[in-house]
Amino acid sequence: MSVEARDGALLKVEDLHAGYVHRVGLARHRIPAVAGVDLAVPAARTVGVVGESGCGKTTLARAVVGLRAPFSGRVEFAGRDLGTVSRRERRRLARELQMVFQDPFTALNPRMTVAELIAEGWRIHRGTVAPADHAAETARLLGLVGLGPEHAGRRPHELSGGQCQRVSIARALALGPRLIVCDEAVSALDVSVQAQILNLLADLQEELGVSYLFISHDLDVVRHLAHEVVVMYVGTVVESGPTDEVFRNPQHPYTRALLSAVPSLRDRPGLPSREIPLLGDVPSPAAPPSGCRFRTRCWLATEHCARETPPLVPRPGVGHPVACHYADGAETTAYPAGGGS
Amino acid sequence: MTRFLLRRMGQALIVAWGAISLVFVIVRVVPGDPAALILGPDASPAQIASVRADFGLDRPLAQQYATHLGEVVRGDFGDSWRLGGSAMANTLDRYPATLALAVLALVLTLAVGFPLGMACARRAGGVLDTCVSALSLVGQALPSFWVGIVLILLFARGLNWLPSTAGSGPASAVLPAVTLAVPFVGWLARLVRNGALEEGGREYVRTARAKGTGEGVLQYVHVGRNIAVPVVTVLGLLLGNFVANAVIVEVVFSWPGIGSLMVDAITNRDYAVVEAAIVTITVTYIVLNLLVDALYFALDPRLTPENA
Amino acid sequence: GTGSGAAPEGALRAAFGQPVTDLDPYKANTAVDEATLIVKRLVFDTLVRREGEKLAPGLARSWERTSPTTWVFHLRRGVQFHDGSRLTARDVVACLKRTRSVESAQTPLWEPVVSATADDAHTVTFTTSVPLGALPVNLTLLFIVPARLVADPAQSRSPVGSGPFRVAGFTPSTTVELERNDSYWGGRARLPAVSLPFVAETSSAITALRNGDLDLLWPIPPDQLAEVEGAEGVRVETVPSWTYYLSWFNCSRKPFGDPAVRRAMWQAVDIGGLVRELFGAGAERMTAPIPSTVLGHRAQHPYAYDPAAARRALREAGLPRGFRTSLMWFDATGPLARELAQAMISAWSEIGVEVEPQSIEKAQWLERLNTLDWDMNLQTNTVTTGDAGFSVGRLYTSKANRLGYANPALDAVLAKADRAADEDERSRLYGDACKTLWDDAVGIFPATLVTAYGLRRDLAGFTPAANNQPELADVARR
Amino acid sequence: MTTAHESPAAEVRDLHIAFGSGRDGTDVVRGVSLALHRGRVLALVGESGSGKSLTSLAFMGLLPAGARVASGSVRVEGADTGEFTPRQWRAVRGTRIAMVFQDPASALNPAFTVGWQIAEPFRRRLGDSRARAREKAVALMETVGIPEPERRYHAHPHEFSGGMRQRAVVAMALALEPAVLLADEPTTALDVTVQAQILRLLAERQRAAGLAMLLVSHDLGVVAKLAQEVAVVYAGRIVEQGDLDTVYAAPAHPYTRGLMEAVPEAAAGEPRLRSIAGHPPDPGRVPDGCAFHPRCAFATARCTTERPLLRTLADGRGAACHHAESVLAGTAPGGPYGGSDL
């Protein structure tokens, strides 16, 4: 990604370290679940974050929206450093930076009606929408996310998962955000409903110009929705770039293995497998390997990888940044599903 | 784990200190003067003053407190004016009786409550289950002194099976232990039942069933082992509770334990004994809690000091 | 150890209404505890003993009053303490010194005794500052132990005395185990051992008696007598006691400064009916401020139950609408104390006097009693020595100021009675005092308790005692 | 449809499963018939709540409390289990038919070592000695690809990674060499890379032992990796069943078609995903006629009243749709699917 592009970005994350603290006696013990992540989300674009379970996706999302204070690093939103802005300013920025959570049921207070849920932001930020207009505005938002005004009086348990997720989106939209962080926003849904929500997100982007930081472990989904993709492994970014490019020509061995493992409609029991098998287990973020974090499972790893951490930079012959010493731009494995195109 | 336990011990020390200070303050705020009790109604103010001075009760409270803390650290609570001898020695004399009663009551509670709870879980909503849940409430609803006296009237006076007072050998512990256990048998049964039902719905039970494991093994081995942690927790607390709240049962059955000692000491403003006894009980409770904490690690392999 | 189950075969198991907390003969707080005194009387000897109404020689063979303020006591020879040492006059002297140096409820009794000297190994001379007719009576309270042990703390748990029993085991407030002292100077006791458990709950105590776990239960509350009477193997007996209820007025507080009001309060209560209905055979109506069996008692004319007259009297005293006041007591003071208080309060409300019942803890009760911080006070009192001096002489002097009552004329009579050596004269003077107190109505004196106690039928030789301290040394099994 | 000469290793016929009792009972599975044949894998596909898990549990006689087989039969190796006593059921489980569950984290008893749990069937069912059972368990752990089985024998489940746990669960299921293996979403809780490993393991064991296998999944890609035959359920009924290649190549039921189109992979290169409008019905309120008709672009008046039966089409597959032929031909009335081709 070029420096200019980053400068214009709506959200900029620089060298972010975040994680959990364990207290043992008086000692505090840091577990960095996110260790030095850089990314940028331009206006009206979608950046996808993919990676396996435990690689720090959720931690990253929460650090970005401010639910979890980062250990270090910078989160800059709309030109302001979220770590240093005043409390009031931070609250004001809250209107522009929203999140949609994974589980559509737990993210909505079961005791509130849909109308109350949507209007909550307006009650907190007085002056955004006049109380008299709440009903009309709520109805408009419900329409926007494909629900009817009859849903306004219901409570979450009277809605299906997909409908709840629509309410969550409407709630996030209520304050007119410029960026919505979606942490596994469609993972809990069935494919058919998932498709509805993904379409909805795409439509909203088109109409309202919102940006998404879209976190998912489902590569197909990210591939479909995101303009750019960031691949994480144990708290670090191993590869990032325009979605098409990364999926068509993955350069990091981990990305390649990951893509190769995705089940496809074209697989058949008898057919030879094109998957790159990975050995061993994912290391713990509390005790990551030295150097390149993937080296313990990498078939290309050398001494060098153990000693030196590969920086996330564009490599010769590769159009996008890859954190691998041996990325050379050679097309080794094509992503099967889209490979034909 | 050692570090975890050390931290717990640190907390325990704070708690013990709090309890010591609390009892010190309260005992001195309660109206009633030990000197007057010692001397009876005929005492002159001068006599009372001199006795107060003997006990150091005439000094400023802060100074008394400082001295007291110093003594407590040495395990010395001063002498009992009423019983003679060191208050702590008096307390420790009585301690085994209370502990024996508490342990017996605990064994009773467990021996009856656990299988009962398992049986209830097997047929949740059945007749037994309904009866046990009603009886567990009734057991807690009846004042223990009433239960104790009724048991005496039934089993000692009516049937003459068991002695009504302490001092007739081990048999005399039965009625007090039963009285102590009555409110908790049903309660434990309910706890075990709920635990077993909750665990029974877990996937590992279904997995075990899918292996063809028998229901008995399932309940007592697979589920039993998993509800051991909550059960052990409450048993630890229960033992502490039995030690601390044996007061009434001890009075009813003239049981020579720490509870009756303490009531006697409170009514007679025997400060040293009150303090020694309460601290003993408190320390028992704290130690039991620590033991339970330590047992957790033995019982639940998932627990690490971090998530305990 | 608890001593549980330690009682040997044939031992007497007897329960008394109070716990025994300490056996040190000079311990201040137990000086007037009846249960403790019962045990102490089995373990220790006194110079003089009480046998029924009379005084009898104990460790002293004989005594004489050589001057109004001098008494000479001749000790028995060959008396051996439980530790094998022999009794000498030095021991008696040491014991007296010790008891004088300890602040206790008995202190006033010993104040006039200036000195005791050992004239020889078996003769002791007591010198008093003023003539003290009650010295022999008082000496029934002085326990004799070896001189070297008078201040030994071990005495409180395993004391050494010279009595018919020695202490085999003792858990304070729980149980005392005694075993026979085979070398007792007065002859071997008939029982091999005595076990005295404390049983707090009436129901368990009665159950134990009925089941034979207890041989003797003293006392049985009046309302529970029915549970014992007719039970197999149990005999119930009664004995008039020196314990009585009194309900004092605080004469230093309004409106009780006015004797007319006090009398009106008395008239408002149907004492006769109340005692009969509440206590049945468990008490007798009093006719003087002390029980009728006490030396110095003189019967007075009872106040008749007359609420109308009481109301009239209040009106005349300027209290036409009655008044509000309070009555304090602690429940354990005696049987049915709470019921007695409530019945009286109920009667007073009939004449417009609203009395707040204050059932409080003993410790608070004592504190308030001592500081005269009360309106009315209900309690029992025992004339431990059976001599009016012990209660009338002690309680009602202006100096004692126990109830805000000061009467110089009464003071003079009491002082005179205290000094009188002649029993008849003392009796007459205390009789006068009784009249003054009764007529002045310093308090209501409702009832003398009759102690009921239960025995297993196979018990023989038990002698009850009016002062709640029955002698157990002569008890035997049939 | 599969033509099986031998009798199926396990089958359900016209299975109805109801919650509650009597008249207010709700049928959540309504007439499912499936036959599992040795050496073959049948996939059961459908959305959440469509009754997949209940169907698979019915094979084991392990329906949750409150659920019961309302009608129909369950046969294991020819024996009708309707008459089974609890003891007979226990005898069958593990030895004839075994199951792998969705979440390996909760399928293992956290209080016992993994080895103990794998060895348990040997000890309790075969009466093996402790040492013998252990030996067998270690060997089995080796077979399912748990490295260092000797050491791992003493580890507790929480010390295992997700993939290792699922391997242990597979080992437990295979311990007594059953003829039938049921796998209920065996990889849903796992990461893609781990999922690939487990699928490979299952395929390998299935082939090696000639198992009859039922694979329950909502992921069409996973199904494609393992199964030869697929059955699609909607609201408790099978709406389409047949050879996997046939069905995937051209679904005959609008629902199957909708499902396949909703997969993002299928929409590669297209700006929008195709979705099925609405959401599945609640078991208590299944619409009359074809349960799918409110969401169906092909629906006609007939669909609202007459329930389509599962009928065999020309290519041998079964489909429960009045308009199956039009769906296959792609000649549908207007609506979201109008004119679309696959």
Next chain:
Amino acid sequence: MSAPALEAPARARRRTPRRTWIALGVLALFVLAGLLGPVLHPYDAVATDLPSRLLPPGSRTEDGSLAWLGTDQLGRDLLANVLAGSRVSLVVGLATVVLGGAAGLLVGLVSGYFGGWPDAVLSRIGDVQLAFPSILLAILLAGVLGPSLTNIVITLAVTRWVIFARVVRASALSARELEYVNSARLLGAGHLRILLRHILPSCWQPLLVAGTVQVGLTMVAEASLSFLGLGVPVDEASWGATVSLGRDYLGSAWWISTVPALALALVVLCVGAVGDAFRDASDPRAQL
């Protein structure tokens, strides 16, 4: 965009079981008795009728009236006593729970929501309180405060608040981590709003369950205080006091102590049944 047309099903409402209704009915009767008892069957703690002492149930008293439940040791009608007692006992039970519950709620919320040092301090205070034998604390406090209804309520509340605080703290602690709380936080909601709107509502139910359990236990604890001589003042009647003062008569006049004891048990049973109904909504957690 596709519009979902289908009605989403409302979750079937759980039917209140019959025994909950029965329990509520019995409780209502007791409350009514407590309210109307003084009117219908007046009880005067001060009035004694010695000639009619200790009459068994169904006897005629001196003045010819029928004593349905017999008379006590002062000749007072036991029915009147039990009716009057129901008021005092219920008031003590409820007031204690309300007072202790309010204190516990406040402490629990602060401690659970904010965590950190306020939690540490409050938790240690709670530990001290729990480690301290509660009956003895009650004895001491009752001694300090003196006998009065208010003081008994205070005493009992002091020994109970920790239980409520723990319950609330646990709920607040878990509610704090709930996704919808995070969601409100993201909207910019302040602490107060989050506490009142999002955390508090999820604390009510466990608090209510704990409360119902404690109402019964408190009434029993009041009886224990009476047993130790620290119960309600003499001029009030409470079940606990009557049970305690009548215990010496269990061998001869069993009704004095037994009737109020059974009334107590019945109420606790009913309260427990109602509590179970509250509890059914979520995970049961029995308490000591």
